[in-house]
Amino acid sequence: NAGVMQNPRHLVRRRGQEARLRCSPMKGHSHVYWYRQLPEEGLKFMVYLQKENIIDESGMPKERFSAEFPKEGPSILRIQQVVRGDSAAYFCASSPRQGPYGGANVLTFGAGSRLTVL
Amino acid sequence: TQLLEQSPQFLSIQEGENLTVYCNSSSVFSSLQWYRQEPGEGPVLLVTVVTGGEVKKLKRLTFQFGDARKDSSLHITAAQPGDTGLYLCAGARAAGNKLTFGGGTRVLVKP
Numbered sequence: 001n002a003g004v005m006q007n008p009r010h011l012v013r014r015r016g017q018e019a020r021l022r023c024s025p026m027k028g029h030s031h032v033y034w035y036r037q038l039p040e041e042g043l044k045f046m047v048y049l050q051k052e053n054i055i056d057e058s059g060m061p062k063e064r065f066s067a068e069f070p071k072e073g074p075s076i077l078r079i080q081q082v083v084r085g086d087s088a089a090y091f092c093a094s095s096p097r098q099g100p101y102g103g104a105n106v107l108t109f110g111a112g113s114r115l116t117v118l
Numbered sequence: 119t120q121l122l123e124q125s126p127q128f129l130s131i132q133e134g135e136n137l138t139v140y141c142n143s144s145s146v147f148s149s150l151q152w153y154r155q156e157p158g159e160g161p162v163l164l165v166t167v168v169t170g171g172e173v174k175k176l177k178r179l180t181f182q183f184g185d186a187r188k189d190s191s192l193h194i195t196a197a198q199p200g201d202t203g204l205y206l207c208a209g210a211r212a213a214g215n216k217l218t219f220g221g222g223t224r225v226l227v228k229p
Binding site: 033035040041042044045048056059106108109110111112 | 124151153158159160161162163166206208216217218219220221222224
């Protein structure tokens with residue numbers, strides 16, 4: 001029973017390049033969340049998706065960032081024209097359709113993708 | 119402005135001592151979760167609390183959810199070096215909604 005799989009674990013990009021981060025949720029999980037973490041800080045919500053549907057993207061920067069969760073395949077977080085400020089750890093989490101605690105979702109996190117922009 | 123404020127931000131103690139981490143908000147949460155994160159890894163869920171006043175114990179860890187469901191605490195008894203890590207609280211405003219994380223408390227337990 002594999003957990004949440006993220007790849008790549010480490011990614012180095014030069015300013016202006018594109019970064020694509022992939023996330024395969026746990027088996028049976030249909031909800032995916034992306035969070036960003038800067039060094040020594042907590043996690044900042046970015047986007048919440050279900051298959052083929054963005055539910056909440058209130059934490060996504062208005063430009064250069066996009067996310068998808070297609071019917072087949074992993075969820076992808078795409079950052080276009082990266083800048084140094086995009087350097088961070090990006091975590092994906094997944095949850096089942098209905099959590100056990102009165103509906104509250106219990107998230108399982110992947111190990112993260114660490115993006116470094118030179 | 120953090121919706122969830124954690125304190126202290128950093129805590130360094132000797133093995134065997136006790137410690138308490140606080141998570142406070144002016145908002146009401148339907149549930150609150152505590153995670154521990156180790157360097158280079160993702161957060162791992164420790165506990166979920168959903169009822170105001172609820173207390174949950176996990177071996178040497180005791181979690182409490184405030185009566186008004188606005189705050190929570192994590193108490194570790196007789197801390198061990200293996201307890202070292204970043205402790206994160208996270209709240210959900212409604213069932214099925216996204217989690218909002220606090221800034222984290224970094225705990226270092228020295229042998």
